[in-house]
Amino acid sequence: MTSVTVRVEGPDPYDVVIGTGVLGALPAMVGDRARTVAVVHAAGLPEIARPVVGVLERAGHTVHALPVPDGEAAKDVAVLAGLWSRFAGLGMTRTDAVVGVGGGATTDLAGFAAASWLRGVPAVLVPTTLLAMVDAAVGGKTGINIPEGKNLVGAFHPPAGVVCDLATLVTLERDDYISGLAEVVKAGLIADPRILELVEDDPEGAARPDGPHTRELIERAVRVKAGVVGADLKEAGLREILNYGHTLAHAIEKAEEYRFRHGHAVAIGMVYAAELACLAGRLPEKEVDRHRAVLTSVGLPTSYGAEAWPALRAAMTIDKKSRGSTLRFVVLDGIAEPGRLEGPDEDLLAAAYRKVAK
Ligand SMILES: NC(=O)c1ccc[n+]([C@@H]2O[C@H](COP(=O)([O-])OP(=O)(O)OC[C@H]3O[C@@H](n4cnc5c(N)ncnc54)[C@H](O)[C@@H]3O)[C@@H](O)[C@H]2O)c1
Ligand SMILES: O=C(O)C(=O)C[C@@H](O)[C@H](O)[C@H](O)COP(=O)(O)O
Ligand SMILES: [Zn+2]
Numbered sequence: 001m002t003s004v005t006v007r008v009e010g011p012d013p014y015d016v017v018i019g020t021g022v023l024g025a026l027p028a029m030v031g032d033r034a035r036t037v038a039v040v041h042a043a044g045l046p047e048i049a050r051p052v053v054g055v056l057e058r059a060g061h062t063v064h065a066l067p068v069p070d071g072e073a074a075k076d077v078a079v080l081a082g083l084w085s086r087f088a089g090l091g092m093t094r095t096d097a098v099v100g101v102g103g104g105a106t107t108d109l110a111g112f113a114a115a116s117w118l119r120g121v122p123a124v125l126v127p128t129t130l131l132a133m134v135d136a137a138v139g140g141k142t143g144i145n146i147p148e149g150k151n152l153v154g155a156f157h158p159p160a161g162v163v164c165d166l167a168t169l170v171t172l173e174r175d176d177y178i179s180g181l182a183e184v185v186k187a188g189l190i191a192d193p194r195i196l197e198l199v200e201d202d203p204e205g206a207a208r209p210d211g212p213h214t215r216e217l218i219e220r221a222v223r224v225k226a227g228v229v230g231a232d233l234k235e236a237g238l239r240e241i242l243n244y245g246h247t248l249a250h251a252i253e254k255a256e257e258y259r260f261r262h263g264h265a266v267a268i269g270m271v272y273a274a275e276l277a278c279l280a281g282r283l284p285e286k287e288v289d290r291h292r293a294v295l296t297s298v299g300l301p302t303s304y305g306a307e308a309w310p311a312l313r314a315a316m317t318i319d320k321k322s323r324g325s326t327l328r329f330v331v332l333d334g335i336a337e338p339g340r341l342e343g344p345d346e347d348l349l350a351a352a353y354r355k356v357a358k
Pocket of ligand 1: 130
């Protein structure tokens with residue numbers, strides 16, 4: 001199968017290579033200057049990390065595999081501090097490199113470890129979940145969680161390259177694959193309606209890594225992300241659209257102590273944002289119905305407990321899009337027409353939540 005390369009523009013442009021058996025692209029991204037390469041990988045994925053280590057060793061690097069906890073548990077300050085100690089022990093200098101292998105949690109952690117070590121060393125990312133391929137590994141947002149909130153500590157640190165080997169997706173748990181579809185659908189809702197049509201025409205196929213349109217869905221979502229972050233790396237404005245659904249989603253993740261899949265939370269959050277826009281007279285009801293239908297069709301949730309509202313409302317206050325005490329939401333005025341809703345009143349916020357509450 002041939003590969004496709006998506007270029008991400010910005011201060012330091014880089015490539016996202018998508019295909020099967022594409023690890024050969026890694027050495028050029030890591031570069032000749034790196035003597036030591038730290039391969040930070042999810043502990044449960046040694047068989048995926050092994051070929052990464054192998055390809056880099058054959059390219060002449062001294063490679064160290066550094067396992068970290070699987071999933072969201074990796075995005076923790078103690079895990080990050082452990083990596084700093086390992087980097088110190090390996091004598092890593094600014095010409096050395098970090099390679100992150102795993103889902104979005106692992107690439108967020110590895111990226112932040114690279115951003116913070118010596119104030120910044122190169123990071124190359126090898127995402128192994130759908131969500132990490134289409135979203136987390138692209139764009140340079142890195143970070144960890146703290147008990148007070150999701151991704152509250154981090155840095156913008158674009159990778160030197162991203163390699164998406166589609167072969168890795170076959171071992172993903174079904175719910176983890178479906179979680180990634182939420183970010184794919186998000187890309188469709190904010191920018192590329194063809195994504196929505198592909199999912200709506202064959203939701204069962206969209207929910208499998210061997211589906212007929214998997215590659216096109218991934219490529220389209222990566223192109224949406226690349227286009228946005230290439231124009232606005234540091235989220236001065238445009239990039240906020242990638243946060244569609246995330247204001248409520250991050251509050252749900254915090255309430256669930258980060259044991260709730262990110263994509264599942266984003267699915268609920270996007271329906272909430274759609275309900276908000278509808279109640280504010282900006283989005284027709286039929287488009288809210290379309291949100292629910294497309295997300296439900298692939299097995300994503302669209303509702304959450306009614307009793308959770310006070311805690312969720314409190315958690316939304318420190319969303320990164322807030323300015324002072326003013327909450328700001330990404331909303332849609334139509335499909336692929338993102339806008340902002342600033343300082344909605346409390347009755348509107350609560351009324352929209354009642355529409356997603358179960
Ligand atoms: N930086 C960004 O721009 C950005 C964008 C979107 C999401 N994120 C973050 O990404 C995280 C979610 O990422 P995720 O959905 O990939 O979840 P994840 O990283 O938690 O991975 C889910 C599970 O799948 C396992 N796994 C990974 N690859 C596998 C494979 N090929 N086969 C079998 N198992 C595999 C992981 O070890 C983990 O247990 C969240 O922390 C979210 O905040 C970041
Ligand atoms: O890349 C972005 O920008 C996004 O907002 C993408 C989101 O899917 C992602 O979950 C991101 O990590 C959320 O960022 P945050 O700034 O709200 O923590
Ligand atoms: Zn997200």
